[in-house]
Amino acid sequence: MGETGAPRRLFLWAVAVIYMFAFASLYVQIPGLYGNEGLLPARWMLRPSGKGLWEQLRDTPTLLWLGPRLGLDTQQGMELLALAGTAVSLLAALSPVLRGCGVYLILWVTYLSLYQVGQVFLYFQWDSLLLEVGFLSVLVAPVNLPLGFWRGRFHDNIMLWLVRWLLFRLMFASGVVKLTSRCPTWWGLTALTYHYETQCIPTPLAWFAHQLPVWWQKLSVVGTFVIEIPVPFLFFSPIRRHRLSAFYLQVFLQGLIILSGNYNFFNLLTITLCFSLLDDEHIDFLLCRHRKNNVKQSAVWTWCSWLGVCVEFGVYVLLLYWTIICFNLHWDGGEVSSKTGFTFHQFNAFLKQVMVPIIWMGVLSLTWEVVTSMFKCACVRGVCLRLWTTLQWGLFSAAAASIFTISLVPFTFVEVHASSSLWPGVRRLYEMTERLHVANSYGLFRRMTGVGGRPEVIVEGSVDGRSWAEIEFMYKPGNVSAAPAFVAPHQPRLDWQLWFAALGPHSQSPWFSSLLQRLLQGKPDVIRLVQTDTSRYPFSSAPPAYLRARRYKYRFTGPQEDGWWRRTYVEEFYPVVQLGDPFLEKMLSQFGLKDKDVKRRGSEAALPWFLRLVRERVCDVPPPLVLSSLFFMLVGVCVLKQLTYTGAKDGENPSKQGTSPAPPPKREKEEPSCATPRKRK
Numbered sequence: 001m002g003e004t005g006a007p008r009r010l011f012l013w014a015v016a017v018i019y020m021f022a023f024a025s026l027y028v029q030i031p032g033l034y035g036n037e038g039l040l041p042a043r044w045m046l047r048p049s050g051k052g053l054w055e056q057l058r059d060t061p062t063l064l065w066l067g068p069r070l071g072l073d074t075q076q077g078m079e080l081l082a083l084a085g086t087a088v089s090l091l092a093a094l095s096p097v098l099r100g101c102g103v104y105l106i107l108w109v110t111y112l113s114l115y116q117v118g119q120v121f122l123y124f125q126w127d128s129l130l131l132e133v134g135f136l137s138v139l140v141a142p143v144n145l146p147l148g149f150w151r152g153r154f155h156d157n158i159m160l161w162l163v164r165w166l167l168f169r170l171m172f173a174s175g176v177v178k179l180t181s182r183c184p185t186w187w188g189l190t191a192l193t194y195h196y197e198t199q200c201i202p203t204p205l206a207w208f209a210h211q212l213p214v215w216w217q218k219l220s221v222v223g224t225f226v227i228e229i230p231v232p233f234l235f236f237s238p239i240r241r242h243r244l245s246a247f248y249l250q251v252f253l254q255g256l257i258i259l260s261g262n263y264n265f266f267n268l269l270t271i272t273l274c275f276s277l278l279d280d281e282h283i284d285f286l287l288c289r290h291r292k293n294n295v296k297q298s299a300v301w302t303w304c305s306w307l308g309v310c311v312e313f314g315v316y317v318l319l320l321y322w323t324i325i326c327f328n329l330h331w332d333g334g335e336v337s338s339k340t341g342f343t344f345h346q347f348n349a350f351l352k353q354v355m356v357p358i359i360w361m362g363v364l365s366l367t368w369e370v371v372t373s374m375f376k377c378a379c380v381r382g383v384c385l386r387l388w389t390t391l392q393w394g395l396f397s398a399a400a401a402s403i404f405t406i407s408l409v410p411f412t413f414v415e416v417h418a419s420s421s422l423w424p425g426v427r428r429l430y431e432m433t434e435r436l437h438v439a440n441s442y443g444l445f446r447r448m449t450g451v452g453g454r455p456e457v458i459v460e461g462s463v464d465g466r467s468w469a470e471i472e473f474m475y476k477p478g479n480v481s482a483a484p485a486f487v488a489p490h491q492p493r494l495d496w497q498l499w500f501a502a503l504g505p506h507s508q509s510p511w512f513s514s515l516l517q518r519l520l521q522g523k524p525d526v527i528r529l530v531q532t533d534t535s536r537y538p539f540s541s542a543p544p545a546y547l548r549a550r551r552y553k554y555r556f557t558g559p560q561e562d563g564w565w566r567r568t569y570v571e572e573f574y575p576v577v578q579l580g581d582p583f584l585e586k587m588l589s590q591f592g593l594k595d596k597d598v599k600r601r602g603s604e605a606a607l608p609w610f611l612r613l614v615r616e617r618v619c620d621v622p623p624p625l626v627l628s629s630l631f632f633m634l635v636g637v638c639v640l641k642q643l644t645y646t647g648a649k650d651g652e653n654p655s656k657q658g659t660s661p662a663p664p665p666k667r668e669k670e671e672p673s674c675a676t677p678r679k680r681k
Contacts, residue, residue, distance in 0.1 A: 004160050006283040007275045008140055011163065012099045014272040015137045016092040017634070018265045019107050021489040021627055022130055023085035025264065026114065026122075028623045029493055030082060031525035031615070033121050035075045038525055039494070039514045040593075042117040043074040061435065062113040071605045078114060079611050085110040090630065094637055101141040108134035112437065120511060121493040125444060126266035129170065131437035133269060136162055139399060154376040154389055155396035160276045161369045162400055165362060167273040168232045169411050170442045171250065172358075175228030176414045177443035179347050185448040187340055189218040189327070197556040198450025200499040201262040201475050201492070202484045207564060209260050210556045215335040222327045222338050227253045230319055235277060236365045239312050247277040262475070264491035355418035359408060366404055370397045403438060406430050410441035453553030455502040457512075457573050461519070461544030465576070468548070469538040471519070473498070473530055474622075477554050480565040490623045494529045502551060506574050510591035513584060516547045517593075520579045532622045549574035 034042035046064055049056070056065045067077030089107055092098045112131055115122050140159045178186040185191040196202060196210040227249050234246040251274055254267040323329065328339040342350075374397075377389040409430035412419040430439065456477055460468040472478040475487050476495040494515075501509035518526040522543030531537040551573040554565050577584040588594045618626065 004156055004276075004279055006280045007278045008156055008160060009096070009099075010278075010283065011160070011272060011275045012104070012137060012141055013093060013096075014268070014275065015104070015133060016089045016099065016107075017631075018130065018269050018272065018489075019089035019111070019134070020086055020093060020630060020634075021265045021268075022111065022127075023082050023089060024627055024630055025490045025623060026493075027079060027082035027086060028618060028621075028626055029121075029529060030075065030078050031619075032523075032527075032529040033493060034078055034117065035525050036073065037518065037521075037523045038075075039511050039518060040119050040121070041074070042078060042119075044592075045117040045119070046074055060116050062116040063109065064113055064117060070607060072608060072611075074117070076608055076611050078117070079615065080607070081110050081113055083611075083614065085114075086630070090634065093634055099141055101138050101143050104134065104137040104141045108138060115437070121497060124491075124496075125440075125442055126264065126269065128437050128440040129266070129269060129442070132166060132440055133163075133273065135436075135438055136166065136403075139396065154373045154380075155393050158366070158369045158373055158396055158400045161366060162403055163273055163276040164235050165366075165404065165407065167250075167270070167276065168235050169407065170270065170273070171228050171232045173411070173414050173442045174444045175225055176351060177446045178225070178228075179344070180351070180414065181446045182344060183447040185451060186221070187344070189221040189338055189340060190214070191445075191448045192217040192220050192224075194448050194451050195445075196260060197554070198448070198454040199261045200496055201487065202477075203260055203262060203486050204484050206260045206484065207556050211559055213335075215337065218338045219329075219336050222323065222329070224253065225327075226319070226323055230322070233361075234315075236361060237315075239308055239315075240279070241312055242315065243277045244282060245316075247274050250274045250277075258488065262486065262488045262491075265489040268489060351415050352417050355412065355415045356421075359418075362404060366400060370400070373397070402429075406433055407439035410439050413441045414443065449503055453555045453568070455570070456552050456554045456567070457498055457502045457549050458552055459516075459519070459547065459549050461539055462546045462548075463539075463542075463544060465546045471530060471538060472536065474532065477565055480554075480567055481563045483564050487624050490627050492529070492623070502573075506549070507587075510587070510593060512549075512574065513587040513591070514593045516549075516574065516577060517579075517584060517588060520544065520547055520577075528619060532620060546576055546578050547574075548572070548576040 030038075032038050034040060036043065042064070046060070046062075051059070053065060063081060064074055064077045067074060067080075070077075070080075072080060085107060088103060088110075092103050092107075108131065111134060115127060115131060118127070136159070140156070140163065178191075183191070185194060193210075193214060196206040199206070231246050231249050234242040237243060237246075251271055254270050254274075257263060258267045326341050328337070328341045330337055370393075373393050374390075377386065377393045380386040380389050405426055406429055408422060409419070409427055412422060433439070454477070458478060459471045461471055462468045470478065472482075473492075473495055475485060475492045476498055477484070497509065497511065501512055506512050515526070519530075519539075520543055522539070527534070527537060527540075534540040549572075551570045552567045553570055554567045557563055557566055575583060585594075
């Protein structure tokens with residue numbers, strides 16, 4: 001693999017930007033979700049137990065245990081961590097000097113601290129993925145020691161290999177679970193005929209994608225399987241163009257998902273992982289930077305290049321051939337007909353056979369990177385520098401081997417036989433680090449929900465119990481005439497959980513009873529999760545006396561129909577309740593959601609006062625506007641810095657001022673570190 005300095009820098013910059021989105025998106029929702037009067041107060045997760053600080057950190061590793069020492073309650077502690085994470089990640093995205101391992105360690109610890117008390121609203125796969133990527137960023141980022149003490153980073157390829165291995169696990173598992181789940185829509189290649197209208201928060205483009213013919217939707221499912229299952233094997237190909245082809249296929253898939261669905265920062269994070277497939281030469285090509293290549297190729301090298309081209313295209317032909325065979329692709333009257341050409345038992349047998357070779361592929365690929373880096377260290381001139389680079393190599397190689405070993409446990413969850421065959425010591429090592437989310441299991445869109453129409457919970461309120469008004473949420477479908485919106489990279493976590501709640505009875509979503517109670521009480525922090533613009537909330541002047549919830553089936557309209565949605569009533573989701581209602585009190589008591597603590601008076605210290613001031617300035621701003629403002633500020637500063645740098649560079653060029661530049665001093669050409677010094681004439 002070529003030089004990876006530019007991909008490493010691009011990866012670190014993108015991780016900083018995604019951290020900024022994640023922290024800012026969570027910050028604006030903390031009072032309504034985790035505040036003292038929120039849906040699931042976070043203070044309940046950190047009740048005093050008589051243990052010491054270190055024991056508390058061991059049981060629940062979060063910096064929020066230090067909040068009382070700063071005069072902060074749990075809500076204020078979460079707000080401080082989210083604000084600090086947003087500021088640090090923004091500064092890291094703006095300044096390359098700050099993209100060191102210490103900064104990424106701070107970001108990882110901060111997000112882990114919030115995750116530990118996030119409960120159901122933070123238990124998403126992309127939150128676990130962000131933690132794992134953040135941990136790898138600590139190893140990828142430079143140490144930034146003074147006087148160039150950490151120079152000679154010959155282990156960078158090893159660390160980027162771990163990023164590539166994570167990308168492989170994510171994509172391969174996401175493709176495999178669709179088939180191992182026995183979901184009839186995935187096996188029948190009809191999943192996308194339901195996906196666009198049944199996903200959590202669709203975009204306006206999802207309506208247009210839903211109107212595509214069935215044969216195109218089935219062909220798209222075939223393409224998804226190909227990109228997620230066989231193509232990830234090209235991540236570890238020794239042929240450079242294989243890795244580049246895999247990069248563009250993965251980015252193409254993630255781009256389509258971004259256009260059709262609001263999946264917050266998940267797709268951006270996946271694209272960030274894809275940067276590990278690039279090298280300096282290709283990034284220079286993308287940036288239109290021309291490299292001079294005066295190296296003359298020998299005849300043997302030319303023959304090897306032609307052989308590589310033949311192998312490369314042979315792999316593409318073989319991939320196309322097996323795609324046609326496995327999915328019975330053929331041209332049929334102006335359409336591409338497709339059908340799954342293998343059975344569930346055949347796929348399970350294939351998966352069982354391929355899991356062990358995949359593990360050995362990872363072992364051999366990692367070993368190659370380790371040996372290559374060791375050779376580079378051995379070629380360094382100077383005994384002290386060679387010893388220092390070798391020490392770095394040994395340290396990071398051991399870390400890479402440990403992380404790879406731990407990741408085998410969640411990776412083999414997709415196949416029972418491979419999981420049970422792992423050495424028990426590996427499983428114990430994984431259990432020791434599980435709460436730190438160093439390695440996680442993945443598998444997105446395992447089953448297609450909403451076949452026959454997406455279930456949707458509609459909350460209705462009333463003042464007198466006779467006339468009812470629907471409470472419309474900002475992001476999830478409700479009003480059949482309202483167009484879906486683009487909200488990514490913001491994730492409205494309440495709207496997401498309402499999508500999950502609609503898939504089953506309300507008893508499977510205990511927090512829903514807390515939502516109704518807070519709306520009956522008229523808590524402003526919770527109301528802002530529903531509508532930031534209070535003029536669109538039907539009970540802005542006074543809270544409703546009664547609430548109920550009904551389940552509907554939503555479908556996209558056809559091309560000739562008005563509006564975006566059509567719906568039909570299904571059943572009652574939650575009965576009519578009011579404050580003090582026995583049923584509501586029973587549900588709150590059953591799930592431990594009743595208020596137990598006496599409301600505390602806010603502290604007048606400087607730090608709590610500052611947090612309240614920031615909250616007052618932000619609380620009425622729509623969350624997508626907050627995130628877009630941060631992003632455009634980041635882009636504006638980067639553009640300004642580039643213009644300033646270009647202007648300064650032009651000003652230093654004397655040829656632009658009509659003077660002849662002085663000839664550069666003659667310098668002796670540097671030799672490669674492993675080359676034999678030339679004799680002086």
